[in-house]
Amino acid sequence: MAAETLEQVAGALAAEGREIALSHGMLAIVTAPADVGVVVRRLQSDFAFDLFLDVTAVDWPAQEPRFEVVWHFYSTRHFSRVRVKTRVPESDPVVDTLIPLYGSAAVMERECHEMYGIRFRGNADLRPMLLYEGFVGHPLRKDYVKEHEQPLVPYLK
Protein backbone atom coordinates (compact mmCIF):
# COMPACT_ATOMS: atom_id res chain seq x y z
CA MET A 1 0.00 0.00 0.00
CA ALA A 2 2.65 2.48 1.11
CA ALA A 3 5.00 1.62 -1.78
CA GLU A 4 2.27 2.13 -4.40
CA THR A 5 1.31 5.47 -2.88
CA LEU A 6 4.88 6.61 -2.90
CA GLU A 7 5.22 5.70 -6.59
CA GLN A 8 2.12 7.75 -7.35
CA VAL A 9 3.50 10.69 -5.40
CA ALA A 10 6.85 10.38 -7.16
CA GLY A 11 5.13 10.33 -10.55
CA ALA A 12 2.92 13.32 -9.78
CA LEU A 13 5.71 15.46 -8.37
CA ALA A 14 8.31 14.67 -11.03
CA ALA A 15 9.55 17.92 -12.54
CA GLU A 16 12.65 19.66 -13.78
CA GLY A 17 15.10 20.38 -10.99
CA ARG A 18 13.64 17.83 -8.58
CA GLU A 19 15.39 14.59 -7.71
CA ILE A 20 13.01 11.93 -6.42
CA ALA A 21 14.14 8.54 -5.17
CA LEU A 22 13.19 5.81 -2.71
CA SER A 23 15.51 5.55 0.26
CA HIS A 24 15.02 2.95 3.03
CA GLY A 25 11.28 2.70 2.41
CA MET A 26 10.81 6.45 2.33
CA LEU A 27 10.41 8.88 -0.56
CA ALA A 28 13.28 11.39 -0.71
CA ILE A 29 12.75 14.57 -2.69
CA VAL A 30 15.67 16.93 -3.31
CA THR A 31 14.74 20.30 -4.71
CA ALA A 32 15.62 24.01 -4.83
CA PRO A 33 14.94 26.20 -1.73
CA ALA A 34 12.26 28.23 -3.53
CA ASP A 35 10.46 25.03 -4.57
CA VAL A 36 10.16 23.51 -1.07
CA GLY A 37 6.96 25.39 -0.25
CA VAL A 38 5.36 24.24 -3.51
CA VAL A 39 6.30 20.60 -2.94
CA VAL A 40 5.16 20.54 0.70
CA ARG A 41 1.87 22.25 -0.12
CA ARG A 42 1.12 19.55 -2.69
CA LEU A 43 2.21 16.78 -0.33
CA GLN A 44 -0.20 18.07 2.28
CA SER A 45 -3.22 18.88 0.12
CA ASP A 46 -3.06 16.18 -2.59
CA PHE A 47 -1.34 13.29 -0.85
CA ALA A 48 -2.46 13.61 2.79
CA PHE A 49 0.96 14.03 4.37
CA ASP A 50 -0.67 15.60 7.39
CA LEU A 51 1.92 15.07 10.11
CA PHE A 52 4.95 17.34 10.11
CA LEU A 53 7.61 15.35 11.95
CA ASP A 54 10.62 17.59 12.08
CA VAL A 55 12.99 19.92 10.32
CA THR A 56 16.72 19.86 10.84
CA ALA A 57 19.89 20.63 8.92
CA VAL A 58 23.09 18.82 8.00
CA ASP A 59 26.32 20.78 7.87
CA TRP A 60 28.80 19.91 5.07
CA PRO A 61 31.59 22.52 5.52
CA ALA A 62 33.59 21.26 2.52
CA GLN A 63 30.67 21.45 0.12
CA GLU A 64 28.93 24.35 -1.54
CA PRO A 65 26.14 25.20 -0.78
CA ARG A 66 27.06 24.27 2.76
CA PHE A 67 23.80 23.36 4.49
CA GLU A 68 21.25 20.71 3.74
CA VAL A 69 17.86 21.48 5.27
CA VAL A 70 15.80 18.32 5.81
CA TRP A 71 12.08 17.97 6.49
CA HIS A 72 10.26 14.74 7.35
CA PHE A 73 6.55 14.12 6.88
CA TYR A 74 4.24 11.23 7.66
CA SER A 75 0.74 10.45 6.50
CA THR A 76 -1.75 9.22 9.07
CA ARG A 77 -3.98 8.05 6.16
CA HIS A 78 -1.67 5.79 4.15
CA PHE A 79 1.18 5.41 6.67
CA SER A 80 4.03 6.41 4.41
CA ARG A 81 6.89 8.80 4.92
CA VAL A 82 8.55 11.42 2.81
CA ARG A 83 11.75 13.43 3.22
CA VAL A 84 12.23 16.80 1.51
CA LYS A 85 15.74 18.20 1.21
CA THR A 86 17.26 21.36 -0.12
CA ARG A 87 20.63 23.10 -0.06
CA VAL A 88 21.29 26.63 1.16
CA PRO A 89 24.60 28.54 1.19
CA GLU A 90 26.30 29.81 4.35
CA SER A 91 26.05 33.42 3.13
CA ASP A 92 22.26 33.33 2.89
CA PRO A 93 20.82 30.34 4.77
CA VAL A 94 17.15 31.10 4.22
CA VAL A 95 14.17 28.86 3.49
CA ASP A 96 10.43 29.50 3.72
CA THR A 97 8.59 28.76 6.94
CA LEU A 98 5.94 26.03 7.01
CA ILE A 99 3.92 27.60 9.84
CA PRO A 100 0.92 28.39 7.59
CA LEU A 101 0.66 24.66 6.80
CA TYR A 102 1.64 22.98 10.08
CA GLY A 103 1.42 24.31 13.64
CA SER A 104 4.28 22.11 14.82
CA ALA A 105 6.67 23.84 12.41
CA ALA A 106 6.95 26.72 14.90
CA VAL A 107 9.06 24.98 17.55
CA MET A 108 10.96 22.75 15.14
CA GLU A 109 12.08 25.78 13.11
CA ARG A 110 13.18 27.58 16.25
CA GLU A 111 15.43 24.66 17.14
CA CYS A 112 16.90 24.43 13.64
CA HIS A 113 17.55 28.17 13.67
CA GLU A 114 19.45 28.23 16.96
CA MET A 115 21.45 25.07 16.21
CA TYR A 116 22.46 25.81 12.59
CA GLY A 117 21.59 29.47 11.95
CA ILE A 118 19.08 28.58 9.25
CA ARG A 119 16.52 31.39 8.95
CA PHE A 120 12.90 30.66 8.14
CA ARG A 121 11.33 33.44 6.10
CA GLY A 122 7.93 34.27 7.56
CA ASN A 123 8.60 32.84 11.03
CA ALA A 124 8.72 35.97 13.17
CA ASP A 125 9.40 34.07 16.42
CA LEU A 126 12.86 32.55 16.13
CA ARG A 127 13.77 32.97 19.81
CA PRO A 128 16.09 30.31 21.27
CA MET A 129 14.31 27.17 22.42
CA LEU A 130 16.91 24.83 23.92
CA LEU A 131 19.61 27.49 24.27
CA TYR A 132 19.27 30.83 26.07
CA GLU A 133 19.11 34.50 25.21
CA GLY A 134 22.65 35.71 24.60
CA PHE A 135 24.12 32.40 23.40
CA VAL A 136 26.81 33.18 20.82
CA GLY A 137 27.07 31.00 17.71
CA HIS A 138 25.29 27.93 16.38
CA PRO A 139 26.48 24.84 18.26
CA LEU A 140 25.63 22.11 15.75
CA ARG A 141 27.69 23.69 12.98
CA LYS A 142 30.83 21.65 12.43
CA ASP A 143 33.10 24.67 13.01
CA TYR A 144 31.69 25.17 16.53
CA VAL A 145 34.21 23.38 18.73
CA LYS A 146 32.58 21.15 21.32
CA GLU A 147 34.72 22.53 24.17
CA HIS A 148 34.00 26.15 23.25
CA GLU A 149 32.97 28.20 26.28
CA GLN A 150 30.29 30.84 26.21
CA PRO A 151 30.67 34.35 27.68
CA LEU A 152 28.94 34.57 31.04
CA VAL A 153 25.58 36.25 30.95
CA PRO A 154 25.95 39.40 33.08
CA TYR A 155 24.13 39.45 36.39
CA LEU A 156 21.73 42.37 36.20
CA LYS A 157 21.45 44.61 39.24
Add this chain to the structure above:
Amino acid sequence: MDLKLPNPIRPAFTATGRDDHVIVNIGPSHPATHGTVQIIAELDGEKVIRTDVHCGFLHRGFEKECEAHTWHNLIPFVDRLNYCSALINNFAYCAAVEELAGIEITPRCRHLRTLLSEYSRIADHLTCVAAALMELGAMTAFLYLVMIRDYIYEHIANLTGARVTYTYGRIGGLARDLPDGWLTRLSEILDQFETFVGRVHGLVDRNRIFIDRMRDVGVITPADAISWGCTGPILRSTGLARDLRKDTPYLAYADLDFEVPVGIKGDNYDRYYVRMREMDESVHMIRQLVETLPDGPVSIVDHRYVLPEKDLVYTEIESLISHFKFVIDGPRIPAGEVYTAHEAANGELGFYLVSTGQGVPWKVHVRSPSYVHLGATHRMLDGYQLADIVPTFGSVNMIGGECDR
Protein backbone atom coordinates in the same frame (compact mmCIF):
# COMPACT_ATOMS: atom_id res chain seq x y z
CA MET B 1 13.18 45.31 46.60
CA ASP B 2 14.64 46.60 43.38
CA LEU B 3 16.58 43.51 42.42
CA LYS B 4 16.19 42.19 38.87
CA LEU B 5 17.22 38.58 38.48
CA PRO B 6 18.66 37.59 35.13
CA ASN B 7 16.18 35.73 32.99
CA PRO B 8 17.56 33.24 30.49
CA ILE B 9 14.40 33.44 28.40
CA ARG B 10 12.64 36.22 26.55
CA PRO B 11 8.87 35.84 26.98
CA ALA B 12 6.70 36.07 23.86
CA PHE B 13 4.67 38.81 25.56
CA THR B 14 5.39 41.26 28.35
CA ALA B 15 2.24 43.38 28.18
CA THR B 16 -1.26 42.22 29.03
CA GLY B 17 -4.21 42.52 26.68
CA ARG B 18 -6.30 44.29 29.33
CA ASP B 19 -5.54 46.41 32.36
CA ASP B 20 -6.93 43.92 34.89
CA HIS B 21 -4.91 41.00 33.52
CA VAL B 22 -1.67 39.92 35.12
CA ILE B 23 1.32 37.98 33.85
CA VAL B 24 2.73 35.28 36.11
CA ASN B 25 5.79 33.12 35.81
CA ILE B 26 5.47 29.41 36.64
CA GLY B 27 8.61 27.32 36.95
CA PRO B 28 11.20 26.18 36.09
CA SER B 29 11.83 25.35 39.75
CA HIS B 30 8.39 24.03 40.49
CA PRO B 31 7.77 20.35 41.25
CA ALA B 32 4.79 20.15 38.90
CA THR B 33 6.86 21.36 35.95
CA HIS B 34 9.24 18.44 36.57
CA GLY B 35 11.99 20.96 37.21
CA THR B 36 12.62 21.81 33.59
CA VAL B 37 9.83 23.87 32.12
CA GLN B 38 8.95 27.52 32.48
CA ILE B 39 5.49 28.81 31.65
CA ILE B 40 4.69 32.50 31.25
CA ALA B 41 0.94 32.90 31.58
CA GLU B 42 -1.38 35.84 31.18
CA LEU B 43 -4.24 35.53 33.65
CA ASP B 44 -7.68 37.05 33.94
CA GLY B 45 -8.36 36.32 37.59
CA GLU B 46 -7.76 32.55 37.73
CA LYS B 47 -8.36 31.99 34.03
CA VAL B 48 -5.41 31.41 31.71
CA ILE B 49 -5.66 33.68 28.66
CA ARG B 50 -2.47 32.72 26.89
CA THR B 51 0.75 30.92 27.72
CA ASP B 52 4.31 30.87 26.47
CA VAL B 53 6.02 27.57 27.31
CA HIS B 54 9.80 27.38 27.50
CA CYS B 55 12.13 24.41 27.75
CA GLY B 56 15.86 23.87 27.42
CA PHE B 57 16.90 23.85 31.07
CA LEU B 58 18.08 20.25 30.70
CA HIS B 59 19.87 20.70 27.36
CA ARG B 60 23.09 18.68 27.44
CA GLY B 61 24.21 18.96 23.83
CA PHE B 62 23.19 15.40 23.03
CA GLU B 63 23.36 15.78 19.25
CA LYS B 64 26.72 17.59 19.35
CA GLU B 65 28.19 14.96 21.66
CA CYS B 66 26.97 12.17 19.36
CA GLU B 67 29.15 13.51 16.55
CA ALA B 68 32.24 12.88 18.68
CA HIS B 69 31.58 9.29 19.73
CA THR B 70 31.42 6.00 17.88
CA TRP B 71 28.12 4.47 16.82
CA HIS B 72 28.52 1.89 19.56
CA ASN B 73 29.31 4.43 22.29
CA LEU B 74 26.07 6.32 21.67
CA ILE B 75 23.97 3.58 23.24
CA PRO B 76 24.40 4.90 26.82
CA PHE B 77 23.57 8.40 25.56
CA VAL B 78 20.24 7.41 24.05
CA ASP B 79 19.29 5.81 27.39
CA ARG B 80 19.24 9.30 28.81
CA LEU B 81 16.65 10.68 26.40
CA ASN B 82 13.49 9.23 27.86
CA TYR B 83 14.84 7.80 31.09
CA CYS B 84 11.44 6.36 32.05
CA SER B 85 11.59 3.89 29.16
CA ALA B 86 15.26 3.78 28.22
CA LEU B 87 15.00 0.41 26.48
CA ILE B 88 12.68 1.76 23.79
CA ASN B 89 15.26 4.45 23.01
CA ASN B 90 18.00 1.80 22.86
CA PHE B 91 16.08 -0.37 20.44
CA ALA B 92 14.91 2.49 18.22
CA TYR B 93 18.48 3.76 17.89
CA CYS B 94 19.86 0.28 17.20
CA ALA B 95 17.10 -0.33 14.63
CA ALA B 96 18.06 2.87 12.80
CA VAL B 97 21.74 1.88 12.68
CA GLU B 98 20.83 -1.67 11.60
CA GLU B 99 18.67 -0.29 8.81
CA LEU B 100 21.64 1.72 7.58
CA ALA B 101 24.01 -1.24 7.82
CA GLY B 102 21.52 -3.72 6.38
CA ILE B 103 21.59 -5.96 9.46
CA GLU B 104 18.85 -8.51 10.05
CA ILE B 105 18.48 -9.29 13.78
CA THR B 106 17.80 -12.82 15.07
CA PRO B 107 14.21 -13.98 15.80
CA ARG B 108 14.92 -14.27 19.54
CA CYS B 109 16.34 -10.74 19.61
CA ARG B 110 13.28 -9.42 17.75
CA HIS B 111 10.95 -11.05 20.27
CA LEU B 112 12.96 -9.94 23.29
CA ARG B 113 13.15 -6.36 22.04
CA THR B 114 9.39 -6.33 21.55
CA LEU B 115 8.81 -7.81 24.99
CA LEU B 116 11.14 -5.36 26.71
CA SER B 117 9.70 -2.41 24.78
CA GLU B 118 6.25 -3.26 26.08
CA TYR B 119 7.60 -3.83 29.57
CA SER B 120 9.23 -0.39 29.44
CA ARG B 121 6.04 1.14 28.12
CA ILE B 122 4.27 -0.14 31.24
CA ALA B 123 6.96 1.40 33.47
CA ASP B 124 6.72 4.70 31.60
CA HIS B 125 2.92 4.89 31.75
CA LEU B 126 3.00 3.91 35.43
CA THR B 127 5.36 6.82 36.12
CA CYS B 128 3.25 9.26 34.16
CA VAL B 129 -0.09 8.23 35.64
CA ALA B 130 1.33 7.97 39.17
CA ALA B 131 2.90 11.42 39.04
CA ALA B 132 -0.23 12.99 37.56
CA LEU B 133 -2.37 11.43 40.30
CA MET B 134 0.01 12.47 43.05
CA GLU B 135 -0.07 16.05 41.82
CA LEU B 136 -3.83 15.90 42.33
CA GLY B 137 -3.32 14.60 45.85
CA ALA B 138 -3.99 10.90 45.21
CA MET B 139 -1.11 9.60 47.28
CA THR B 140 -2.41 6.04 47.68
CA ALA B 141 -2.81 5.54 43.96
CA PHE B 142 0.68 6.97 43.47
CA LEU B 143 2.20 4.48 45.90
CA TYR B 144 0.34 1.52 44.38
CA LEU B 145 1.57 2.37 40.89
CA VAL B 146 5.12 3.29 41.83
CA MET B 147 5.46 0.12 43.84
CA ILE B 148 4.76 -1.94 40.71
CA ARG B 149 7.09 0.28 38.72
CA ASP B 150 9.81 -0.43 41.23
CA TYR B 151 9.26 -4.18 40.91
CA ILE B 152 9.72 -3.70 37.16
CA TYR B 153 12.87 -1.61 37.64
CA GLU B 154 14.39 -4.20 39.97
CA HIS B 155 13.40 -6.96 37.58
CA ILE B 156 15.00 -5.24 34.59
CA ALA B 157 18.05 -4.55 36.77
CA ASN B 158 18.28 -8.31 37.26
CA LEU B 159 18.59 -8.60 33.47
CA THR B 160 20.66 -5.54 32.56
CA GLY B 161 22.51 -4.59 35.74
CA ALA B 162 20.97 -1.11 36.02
CA ARG B 163 17.71 0.25 37.36
CA VAL B 164 16.98 3.12 34.98
CA THR B 165 19.56 3.60 32.23
CA TYR B 166 20.12 0.10 30.97
CA THR B 167 22.40 0.29 27.89
CA TYR B 168 21.07 -3.13 26.98
CA GLY B 169 20.55 -2.82 23.23
CA ARG B 170 23.45 -3.52 20.91
CA ILE B 171 23.86 -2.93 17.20
CA GLY B 172 22.87 -6.31 15.79
CA GLY B 173 21.47 -7.75 19.00
CA LEU B 174 21.34 -7.44 22.76
CA ALA B 175 23.95 -7.28 25.52
CA ARG B 176 23.08 -10.71 26.93
CA ASP B 177 20.35 -13.32 27.08
CA LEU B 178 17.76 -13.66 29.86
CA PRO B 179 19.03 -15.00 33.20
CA ASP B 180 17.47 -18.15 34.69
CA GLY B 181 14.07 -17.65 36.25
CA TRP B 182 13.54 -14.24 34.69
CA LEU B 183 10.33 -15.20 32.91
CA THR B 184 8.87 -16.76 36.07
CA ARG B 185 9.34 -13.53 37.98
CA LEU B 186 7.90 -11.65 34.98
CA SER B 187 4.60 -13.50 35.21
CA GLU B 188 4.46 -12.85 38.99
CA ILE B 189 4.92 -9.12 38.43
CA LEU B 190 2.29 -9.03 35.70
CA ASP B 191 -0.21 -10.68 38.07
CA GLN B 192 0.59 -8.16 40.79
CA PHE B 193 0.32 -5.37 38.25
CA GLU B 194 -3.23 -6.40 37.47
CA THR B 195 -4.20 -6.43 41.15
CA PHE B 196 -2.79 -3.00 41.89
CA VAL B 197 -3.91 -1.31 38.67
CA GLY B 198 -7.37 -2.72 39.40
CA ARG B 199 -7.29 -0.97 42.79
CA VAL B 200 -6.26 2.31 41.14
CA HIS B 201 -9.17 2.01 38.70
CA GLY B 202 -11.43 1.53 41.72
CA LEU B 203 -9.96 4.51 43.54
CA VAL B 204 -10.02 7.15 40.84
CA ASP B 205 -12.06 6.25 37.72
CA ARG B 206 -15.42 7.31 39.17
CA ASN B 207 -14.05 9.58 41.85
CA ARG B 208 -15.94 12.89 41.82
CA ILE B 209 -12.87 15.01 42.60
CA PHE B 210 -10.81 13.28 39.93
CA ILE B 211 -13.49 13.63 37.26
CA ASP B 212 -14.03 17.30 38.06
CA ARG B 213 -10.34 18.01 37.68
CA MET B 214 -9.79 15.87 34.55
CA ARG B 215 -12.96 15.70 32.46
CA ASP B 216 -13.29 18.49 29.84
CA VAL B 217 -9.99 20.00 30.93
CA GLY B 218 -7.08 20.44 28.54
CA VAL B 219 -9.12 19.44 25.51
CA ILE B 220 -7.40 19.13 22.14
CA THR B 221 -9.29 18.34 18.94
CA PRO B 222 -8.10 15.68 16.46
CA ALA B 223 -7.38 18.32 13.79
CA ASP B 224 -5.37 20.43 16.23
CA ALA B 225 -3.48 17.40 17.50
CA ILE B 226 -2.44 16.48 13.93
CA SER B 227 -1.53 20.03 13.02
CA TRP B 228 0.60 20.46 16.14
CA GLY B 229 2.39 17.16 15.53
CA CYS B 230 0.95 15.17 18.45
CA THR B 231 1.49 11.42 18.38
CA GLY B 232 1.15 8.61 20.90
CA PRO B 233 -1.39 8.70 23.76
CA ILE B 234 -2.17 12.39 23.19
CA LEU B 235 -3.24 11.79 19.59
CA ARG B 236 -5.10 8.60 20.52
CA SER B 237 -6.96 10.37 23.34
CA THR B 238 -8.65 12.51 20.67
CA GLY B 239 -10.18 9.40 19.09
CA LEU B 240 -7.71 8.73 16.27
CA ALA B 241 -6.40 5.16 16.47
CA ARG B 242 -2.97 5.95 15.08
CA ASP B 243 -0.22 3.72 16.41
CA LEU B 244 3.00 2.86 14.58
CA ARG B 245 2.90 -0.64 16.08
CA LYS B 246 -0.30 -1.27 14.11
CA ASP B 247 0.16 1.05 11.10
CA THR B 248 3.77 0.32 10.15
CA PRO B 249 4.53 -2.84 12.16
CA TYR B 250 8.17 -3.27 13.17
CA LEU B 251 9.93 -5.80 15.43
CA ALA B 252 7.42 -8.59 16.18
CA TYR B 253 4.28 -6.44 16.37
CA ALA B 254 2.82 -7.86 13.15
CA ASP B 255 2.49 -11.27 14.87
CA LEU B 256 0.73 -9.98 17.97
CA ASP B 257 -2.91 -9.60 18.83
CA PHE B 258 -3.62 -6.23 20.44
CA GLU B 259 -5.99 -3.30 20.32
CA VAL B 260 -5.30 0.40 20.02
CA PRO B 261 -7.32 2.12 22.77
CA VAL B 262 -8.64 5.58 21.96
CA GLY B 263 -10.36 8.36 23.88
CA ILE B 264 -13.49 10.26 22.96
CA LYS B 265 -12.75 13.90 23.80
CA GLY B 266 -9.00 14.47 23.94
CA ASP B 267 -9.11 15.78 27.51
CA ASN B 268 -7.04 14.94 30.59
CA TYR B 269 -9.34 12.11 31.59
CA ASP B 270 -8.97 10.44 28.19
CA ARG B 271 -5.21 10.77 28.29
CA TYR B 272 -5.24 9.08 31.71
CA TYR B 273 -7.56 6.32 30.53
CA VAL B 274 -5.74 5.69 27.24
CA ARG B 275 -2.51 5.16 29.18
CA MET B 276 -4.21 2.79 31.63
CA ARG B 277 -5.71 0.76 28.78
CA GLU B 278 -2.43 0.72 26.86
CA MET B 279 -0.75 -0.90 29.83
CA ASP B 280 -3.36 -3.69 29.75
CA GLU B 281 -2.63 -4.21 26.06
CA SER B 282 1.09 -4.32 26.81
CA VAL B 283 0.55 -7.02 29.44
CA HIS B 284 -1.50 -8.96 26.90
CA MET B 285 1.33 -8.63 24.35
CA ILE B 286 4.03 -9.66 26.82
CA ARG B 287 2.11 -12.86 27.68
CA GLN B 288 1.86 -13.75 23.98
CA LEU B 289 5.56 -13.03 23.50
CA VAL B 290 6.59 -15.21 26.43
CA GLU B 291 4.63 -18.11 24.96
CA THR B 292 6.12 -17.77 21.49
CA LEU B 293 9.67 -16.78 22.48
CA PRO B 294 12.00 -18.60 20.05
CA ASP B 295 15.31 -20.18 21.06
CA GLY B 296 18.61 -19.23 19.51
CA PRO B 297 21.25 -16.54 19.78
CA VAL B 298 20.35 -12.96 20.75
CA SER B 299 23.03 -11.34 18.61
CA ILE B 300 24.18 -11.87 15.06
CA VAL B 301 27.77 -12.86 14.40
CA ASP B 302 29.39 -10.17 12.26
CA HIS B 303 32.68 -8.74 13.46
CA ARG B 304 32.16 -5.56 11.47
CA TYR B 305 29.27 -4.46 13.70
CA VAL B 306 29.12 -6.69 16.78
CA LEU B 307 31.65 -7.14 19.58
CA PRO B 308 33.16 -10.64 19.62
CA GLU B 309 32.37 -12.99 22.52
CA LYS B 310 34.39 -12.12 25.60
CA ASP B 311 35.92 -15.59 26.04
CA LEU B 312 37.14 -15.50 22.44
CA VAL B 313 38.74 -12.10 23.06
CA TYR B 314 40.81 -13.70 25.82
CA THR B 315 41.76 -16.80 23.84
CA GLU B 316 42.31 -15.94 20.18
CA ILE B 317 44.23 -13.12 18.51
CA GLU B 318 41.69 -12.35 15.74
CA SER B 319 38.94 -11.64 18.23
CA LEU B 320 41.28 -9.59 20.39
CA ILE B 321 42.23 -7.40 17.40
CA SER B 322 38.63 -7.19 16.33
CA HIS B 323 37.61 -6.12 19.86
CA PHE B 324 40.21 -3.35 20.00
CA LYS B 325 39.46 -2.08 16.49
CA PHE B 326 35.78 -2.03 17.36
CA VAL B 327 36.21 -0.13 20.61
CA ILE B 328 38.76 2.39 19.30
CA ASP B 329 37.51 3.05 15.75
CA GLY B 330 33.89 2.05 16.12
CA PRO B 331 31.83 -0.02 13.69
CA ARG B 332 32.02 1.45 10.20
CA ILE B 333 28.41 2.02 9.22
CA PRO B 334 27.90 2.35 5.43
CA ALA B 335 27.42 5.90 4.14
CA GLY B 336 23.87 7.09 3.78
CA GLU B 337 20.99 8.55 5.69
CA VAL B 338 18.02 6.96 7.38
CA TYR B 339 14.98 7.97 9.41
CA THR B 340 13.57 5.23 11.61
CA ALA B 341 10.65 5.71 13.97
CA HIS B 342 9.37 3.56 16.79
CA GLU B 343 6.23 4.02 18.87
CA ALA B 344 7.75 5.11 22.17
CA ALA B 345 5.65 5.57 25.29
CA ASN B 346 5.03 9.22 24.43
CA GLY B 347 4.63 8.92 20.67
CA GLU B 348 6.78 8.80 17.58
CA LEU B 349 10.44 8.59 18.51
CA GLY B 350 12.47 9.04 15.33
CA PHE B 351 16.19 8.82 14.72
CA TYR B 352 17.56 10.61 11.67
CA LEU B 353 21.11 9.39 11.12
CA VAL B 354 23.62 10.54 8.54
CA SER B 355 26.72 8.41 8.02
CA THR B 356 29.77 9.10 5.89
CA GLY B 357 31.02 5.53 6.27
CA GLN B 358 33.13 6.26 9.36
CA GLY B 359 33.03 4.78 12.84
CA VAL B 360 31.59 8.07 14.10
CA PRO B 361 28.23 9.43 12.91
CA TRP B 362 28.16 12.62 10.87
CA LYS B 363 24.83 13.60 12.34
CA VAL B 364 22.33 12.19 14.81
CA HIS B 365 19.00 13.93 15.09
CA VAL B 366 16.25 12.84 17.45
CA ARG B 367 12.63 13.54 16.68
CA SER B 368 11.51 13.42 20.28
CA PRO B 369 7.78 13.30 21.01
CA SER B 370 8.12 15.40 24.17
CA TYR B 371 9.66 18.33 22.33
CA VAL B 372 6.88 18.43 19.75
CA HIS B 373 4.22 18.01 22.44
CA LEU B 374 5.74 20.89 24.36
CA GLY B 375 5.11 23.07 21.32
CA ALA B 376 1.47 21.97 21.40
CA THR B 377 0.97 22.30 25.17
CA HIS B 378 -0.32 25.87 24.98
CA ARG B 379 -3.31 24.59 22.99
CA MET B 380 -4.28 22.52 26.04
CA LEU B 381 -3.54 25.20 28.67
CA ASP B 382 -5.12 28.33 27.19
CA GLY B 383 -8.68 29.00 28.29
CA TYR B 384 -8.62 26.83 31.43
CA GLN B 385 -7.91 27.64 35.08
CA LEU B 386 -4.50 28.32 36.55
CA ALA B 387 -4.86 25.20 38.72
CA ASP B 388 -5.53 23.10 35.60
CA ILE B 389 -1.99 23.68 34.38
CA VAL B 390 -0.73 21.04 36.82
CA PRO B 391 -2.93 18.07 35.75
CA THR B 392 -2.79 19.04 32.07
CA PHE B 393 0.95 19.28 32.13
CA GLY B 394 1.11 15.97 33.98
CA SER B 395 -1.03 14.27 31.34
CA VAL B 396 1.21 15.54 28.52
CA ASN B 397 4.04 13.64 30.23
CA MET B 398 6.87 15.84 29.10
CA ILE B 399 10.17 14.07 29.81
CA GLY B 400 12.94 16.64 30.21
CA GLY B 401 15.67 14.33 28.92
CA GLU B 402 14.20 13.76 25.49
CA CYS B 403 12.61 17.19 25.20
CA ASP B 404 15.78 19.18 25.85
CA ARG B 405 18.29 16.54 24.68
